[in-house]
Amino acid sequence: MKVLDHLFYTESHEWVQFLEDGTALVGITDFAQHELGDLVYVNLPEVGDAVTAGKRFCDVESVKAVSDVYAPVNGVILEVNEELTDAPEKLNTDPYGAWFVKLGEVSGKERLISAEAYRSQTE
C-alpha cells in the first residue's frame, strides 16, 4: 500500500498536503480506497463550510457501503474537487491526486501523524 512521505495522515485514513500558500488539500489514503473497494459516489461538502478536526465533512459510497470521511484539521473549505462527482473512480486509481477539498484558515494539527507512523499502522 502506497504511503507518500511528504503528506500527513490520520488514524481514520485521511491524508493532508500542506501547500506553500498556507492552504491544505485533503483526501483518503491508498489503504482506505483499497479497503472500501470500488468507489461509485462522492458526497462533497460546499465551499465556505467550516470543518472541524475529527468530525465528518463528506462521505463516499462504494459498492459495499457508505463511509464518512473525517476532517484531519480545522479549516474553511476554499475549493471542492468537482471532478470527483463525475469520476469517483479517481479515488481508486489515484488516491493521492484525488483531493476532496482545499482548506484555508488551517489549524488544529494534533490528530495528524507522520507518514512513518501511518505506514506502521496499516502494515
Added chain:
Amino acid sequence: MSNLIFETSREGRRCVILPSSQMHGDDVYNEYIRESALELPEVAEIDIVRHYIGLSRKAHGVDNGFYPLGSCTMKYNPRLNEDAASLPGFAHLHPLQPEHTVNGSLKALWHLQSSLCEVTGMDAFTVQPAAGAHGEFTGMLLINAYHQSRKDTARTQVIVPDSAHGTNPASAAMAGYEVISVKSNDKGGVDIDELRSLVNEKTAALMLTNPNTLGLFDENIKEIADIVHDAGGLLYYDGANLNAIMGLSRPGDMGFDVVHLNLHKTFSTPHGGGGPGSGPVGVKKILEPFLPNGTIIKENDHITIKNDSEVSIGRMRSFYGNFLTNIRALTYILSLGGDGLKEASKNAVLNANYMMEKLNDLYTVAYPGTCMHEFVVSMEKEKHEYNVSAKDVSKALLDVGIHPPTMYFPNIVHEALMIEPNETESKETLDFAIQTFRDIYHTAMTNGQALRDAPLTTPVKRVDDVLAARSPILIYKKP
C-alpha cells in the same frame, strides 16, 4: 435476460378494447389533460401474464428456498394470514367509509396495537407507519415533540452505535438531528465509557438495536438506559431484531421509551414487492399524547380514531396504514398465541446457534460465543490468503438455490456475512445449508476461481455492480 415489457409492446395492441369515450373534451378540466402521450407498453393480457410469471420464476423468495438474509427475518408467511386478509369484511372496505361502518376493523387494529404493547412492554402503539424506516422517522418526531413540549429545546443530537442499521442515522438526520456515532466494545456491545463521554444536555436520544446487528444481546442495557436517561435523553429501540426475544424479554422493561417493529420481519407479513411492509411504533405513557392522528384509541371503552389532537406530530400516512398487512400480523399473533410467539423466538435462536456451531470450525465468527437469532462471520482471512471474498461465497450460494446472507454489513466486520436462519426452517434445510457452506469453503481453499466465476446456473450471471452503480440506466428509451 428476457425482454423488457416495453420491448414487447406493439402499437395498438390492447388487453381490453374499451368503447370510445362518451366524454367530450369540455367535460374535463383542461388542466388535467395530458399534453404528451403516456407511452405505456401496449400488450395483450397473455403477454403480461407470461412476462410477470417469467420474471417470478427467475426470482428467489421464501417460497422458493432457504433465505438466511441477516437482520431481515425472512420467515415463512403462513397462508392463514392471506385467508384472514382476504375476508370480504376486511378486503372490501373503502378507506373513506364512515367510522360507524368499520367498527370491526378498528377493533382488529386496536387488538393488534394492544398485542404489540404486550409483546414489547410499551403503553401505546400506532400501526400507521408503512415500514421500518418510516417507523424510525415517526419515533424521532415523537422524541422531538416530547422534548419540545417540555421546552427542552437544546437537544440536537442522536447517538447511534457504529453497528447500527444504516436507517438509524438516516432517520435521525431526516428528523433534523445531528448524528453522533458511539463505538462498539470488544464484545460487540455499546462501549459504555465512550457513551458516558458522549451524552450531555444536547442528547435527544440513543437509538439501539438489541439484540444488535451482530446477533448479540447487550447485557449492559440497564446501565446504558440509565446513562441516557440521567442525561435527559430518551431510548429508541429498533425492533428489527425482535424475532429473537418475543415472550422472553421486552424493550419496555429494558428501559426503552419508543420502539418500532417490522411486521414484515417478526410478524410474518410479506417483504418488499410482495408487501407492503408495516412499521408500527410503540411508546411509553410520557410520549402517548404525541402519537399520530389517525391512531386507533380507546375512549371510555369505545374504540375510535384519534383525529384532531393539537399536540400530535400529525399524520404519518393516509388512512389506517397498510391495513391488510396489519391484519396479517394480527392473524399471526392470534394463531401462535403467547406461548407460540415465545417458542418461535426460542427456535430462531436455537437454529442460529446450531448453524454457527456447525460452521465455526471453518468460518471465522466475528464475535464468538452464544448468539441470538443471527451471527456474523468474516471472510477477511480468506480474502487475503485465497482471494475469495464474502461476495464470492454469496454468489456460489445462488447456484444451489440458497439466497445469500446479508453481506458487507455490519460495517465494523470486514468481509462480513450475516446469517439469520429463523425458526421456520427445518433441521433438514439447515443441514443442507450447513453442508453447502462447508462445501463452498473447501472449494475456496482448492479452486477459488470456481467461486469467483459463480453464479453459473442463474438467469443473470455475475453482474458488474460497479458499472451499475457508477452509470445506472434507470429509464427505458425507445430505440
